[in-house]
Amino acid sequence: FLNNADPLIDPLDAYRFTSDSSPAIDAGRPTQKDRDPDGSIADIGAWGGRYSRGWYRGPTGGPTLQDVSLSKQQVQPGETITIRATAITD
Secondary structure, three states: OOOOOOOOEOOOOOOOOEOOOOOOOOOOOOOHHHOOOOOOOOOOOOOOOHHHHHHOOOOOOOOEEEEEEEOOOOOOOOOOOOEEEEEEOO
């Protein structure tokens, strides 16, 4: 339980993820079936637990995409497009 503690929602994140220092991280149910996709104890809130796989952010420190471009701005079902991007690491 957070006991009325501030969950430290990241104000710059449109998806309302908690910040890395949130007391809600790894504070959920400790059972094996309720773990986060990375195997850690579930976070409290909408982004934690076994059903979070579809929106799981994964580990931090990985590559960041920049300069993304598409060969077409609109496509029809079945059409092929080319996506080009540059990735950098922190």
